[in-house]
Amino acid sequence: xxxxxxxxxxxxxxxxxxxxxxxxxxxxxxxxxxxxxxxxxxxxxxxxxxxxxxxxxxxxxxxxxxxxxxxxxxxxxxxxxxxxxxxxxxxxxxxxxxxxxxxxxxxxxxxxxxxxxxxxxxxxxxxxxxxxxxxxxxxxxxxxxxxxxxxxxxxxxxxxxxxxxxxxxxxxxxxxxxxxxxxxxxxxxxxxxxxxxxxxxxxxxxxxxxxxxxxxxxxxxxxxxxxxxxxxxxx
Amino acid sequence: xxxxxxxxxxxxxxxxxxxxxxxxxxxxxxxxxxxxxxxxxxxxxxxxxxxxxxxxxxxxxxxxxxxxxxxxxxxxxxxxxxxxxxxxxxxxxxxxxxxxxxxxxxxxxxxxxxxxxxxxxxxxxxxxxxxxxxxxxxxxxxxxxxxxxxxxxxxxxxxxxxxxxxxxxxxxxxxxxxxxxxxxxxxxxxxxxxxxxxxxxxxxxxxxxxxxxxxxxxxxxxxxxxxxxxxxxxxxxxxxx
Ligand SMILES: Nc1ncnc2c1ncn2[C@@H]1O[C@H](COP(=O)(O)OP(=O)(O)OP(=O)(O)O)[C@@H](O)[C@H]1O
Ligand SMILES: [Mg+2]
Numbered sequence: 001x002x003x004x005x006x007x008x009x010x011x012x013x014x015x016x017x018x019x020x021x022x023x024x025x026x027x028x029x030x031x032x033x034x035x036x037x038x039x040x041x042x043x044x045x046x047x048x049x050x051x052x053x054x055x056x057x058x059x060x061x062x063x064x065x066x067x068x069x070x071x072x073x074x075x076x077x078x079x080x081x082x083x084x085x086x087x088x089x090x091x092x093x094x095x096x097x098x099x100x101x102x103x104x105x106x107x108x109x110x111x112x113x114x115x116x117x118x119x120x121x122x123x124x125x126x127x128x129x130x131x132x133x134x135x136x137x138x139x140x141x142x143x144x145x146x147x148x149x150x151x152x153x154x155x156x157x158x159x160x161x162x163x164x165x166x167x168x169x170x171x172x173x174x175x176x177x178x179x180x181x182x183x184x185x186x187x188x189x190x191x192x193x194x195x196x197x198x199x200x201x202x203x204x205x206x207x208x209x210x211x212x213x214x215x216x217x218x219x220x221x222x223x224x225x226x227x228x229x230x231x232x233x234x235x
Numbered sequence: 236x237x238x239x240x241x242x243x244x245x246x247x248x249x250x251x252x253x254x255x256x257x258x259x260x261x262x263x264x265x266x267x268x269x270x271x272x273x274x275x276x277x278x279x280x281x282x283x284x285x286x287x288x289x290x291x292x293x294x295x296x297x298x299x300x301x302x303x304x305x306x307x308x309x310x311x312x313x314x315x316x317x318x319x320x321x322x323x324x325x326x327x328x329x330x331x332x333x334x335x336x337x338x339x340x341x342x343x344x345x346x347x348x349x350x351x352x353x354x355x356x357x358x359x360x361x362x363x364x365x366x367x368x369x370x371x372x373x374x375x376x377x378x379x380x381x382x383x384x385x386x387x388x389x390x391x392x393x394x395x396x397x398x399x400x401x402x403x404x405x406x407x408x409x410x411x412x413x414x415x416x417x418x419x420x421x422x423x424x425x426x427x428x429x430x431x432x433x434x435x436x437x438x439x440x441x442x443x444x445x446x447x448x449x450x451x452x453x454x455x456x457x458x459x460x461x462x463x464x465x466x467x468x469x470x471x472x473x474x475x476x
Contacts, residue, residue, distance in 0.1 A: 138285065143308050146339055155324075
C-alpha cells in the first residue's frame, strides 16, 4: 500500500494536473450542499410555520388542508432512502433533462429531502419558545406575524441553529452519492483518479481528509455563531 | 367601560367560566381572588381575548369585542396585560422591550418611544438598566419593566394576572408599590392576586370567584369584614389566618 508513496502522490496529484480534479469535484460538492441547504431552509421554514399555525388555529380549514399536505410530504421523504429519492428524481421526474443539468437535479433533490428534516428542526425550535412570549407579544397588540417574526423566530433560532448546523454537515457528507447520477463531485473524482492510477490510497484518503477538514471548519464557524446569538443570556 | 355579559368558557369538558357578568367603570380597581383553578386567569384572558369565550359577550368602551369583526390587535393596544411569569423578551434589551410594540405598531417613532421609555425607566428607578438584558435583572425588576412595557402603550386599562406570585418575598413590595402608584393616578385596573393586603388597601371592589362564577362582589371593607357568601368566609379564614 505504501510502496513508492512519492510515485503514488505524483500519479494521483501532479500527473496530468490531476489535483485540479479534486478542486473541481469539491466545487460541485459545495454547490450542491449549499444550494440544497438554501432550498431546504426555505421549504422547511415554510412547512414549520404552516404546522405551527395550523396547531394554533385548529378551526382554520385552509391551514388544516396545508397541514395534511405537509404531513404527506414529511412522511414520504423521511420514510424513503435518499439514494432512492435521487435516483427517482434523476431517472423519472427529471429524466427529460440532459446530463448537463445533473448538478441542478442533485440540488433540487437534496433540497427537497433536506426540507423535511429542517421542517422538524424549525418546528420544534419554535415550539420550544415559551408560550408566554407569544401571549406577551399579542397582548401588546402585535399581530400574529409580527409576533412570530420579531419575538418568536429570533428566539427559536437559538434552539434551531445547532441542529441546523448538524443537518448541514450531514447533508454535505451525504452528497457523496451524487456520483450515481453522473455528477462529478469530490468522491466521484477520487474514484475516477483511482481508476486511472490503479492506486486507491492517495485519492481516497485525500478526499476523506478534505471532507473532514471542511466539516471541522463548519463546526467551528457554527460554534462562533452560537456564542454570538447567546449574548443576551449572559448575566 | 368594560361590560361582561354571561361569559362562559369551556376547555373541552372543563367548565372554566360558568356565566360571569360584570360591569367595570372607568377608574375602578377590581381585585379578583379565589381558590386555584376557579377560572380567575381565564376570566382575565377573556377580557383581552387571549381566550375566546365559548358564549357571552364582552363590551369595551361601547364596542362588542367578542364580535368576530372586532379588530383584536387594535383592542389589545388599549388594554395592557401583566403576567405572572413577566414574559419579557429575553433577546431584546430593556429599552427595546419597552419600545418594540409602540414603534412596530407605528404609534410612536423610535425617538419618541425611546424618550418615553427613558422617562418611564427613570420613574421606576431603573434608568441604568436600559441596555441590560432581562436575564440580568432580578424578578422584581423584571416585573416592574413588564408593567412599564404595558404602560408605554398608554392603555386605558391594565390587567394583572398574579403579578407577584412568581417573586421572592422580598421583591413583592416593590411591584405592589408601583401598582399602587398606578392606582393612585387613576388607572383602571383588574388584578388577580393572592395579596390580601393589596386588595384591602387599593381595591375599590373585590370579587370572589369559585367554580367559574363570581360569588361575591363588594367593596373591600364589606368583602373582608362582612362577607356574605359562605365559601368566601371559608376562603378568608384560610388565607387571612
Ligand atoms: N388552555 C387550557 N386548556 C385546558 N384547560 C384549561 C386551559 N386553561 C385553563 N384551563 C382549566 O380551566 C380551569 C380554570 O383555570 P384558570 O387558569 O382560569 O384558573 P385560576 O383561577 O387562574 O387558577 P390559579 O390560581 O391556579 O392561577 C382550570 O381547571 C384549568 O385547568
Ligand atoms: Mg391563574
